[in-house]
Amino acid sequence: MPHRPNTPCRHPGCANLVPYGQQYCETHKLLHPEALRSAGSRGYGSRWQRESKAYLRAHPLCAECARQGKYTKATVVDHIKPHRGDPALFWDRANWQPLCKPCHDKKTWNEDKNPVYSY
Structure with missing residues (x-):
């Protein structure tokens, strides 16, 4: 079965590609902690x-x-x-x-x- 293509990092202006299912590259993961935590741990x-x-x-x-x-x-x-x-x-x-x-x-x-x- 073929793999899904990499997608661009969601950080504004970043063109790095990340594996499908991830949102941010290693450089920008720390700037978006809300994307790494579950809804329950964010208070919801x-x-x-x-x-x-x-x-x-x-x-x-x-x-x-x-x-x-x-x-x-x-x-x-x-x-x-x-x-x-x-x-x-x-x-x-x-x-x-x-x-x-x-x-x-x-x-x-x-x-x-x-x-x-x-x-």
Whole structure:
């Protein structure tokens, strides 16, 4: 059976090729620790599942669609400001907003495409 071709590193501007299934080359792996940890270890465990479902019951409509005058059911709880591992920001309900999956994916793509690094 043929092997899958290598893919480009996902770090912006990097042209290194990595084996299929990996996201970053050895040079950039340390800059993206969130890609190496499981969802549970990043805080999205059973407590998050309970809290986010309760939040969606209380806020059933997508906030972004509502700004555009559309009424769409929210399916994802989004962190308005990315928490980047900060537990206080992660659990701050003032930093949460209900979004539908397409709006969440678009917002997350824009944030991940243009990441802000702090040194």
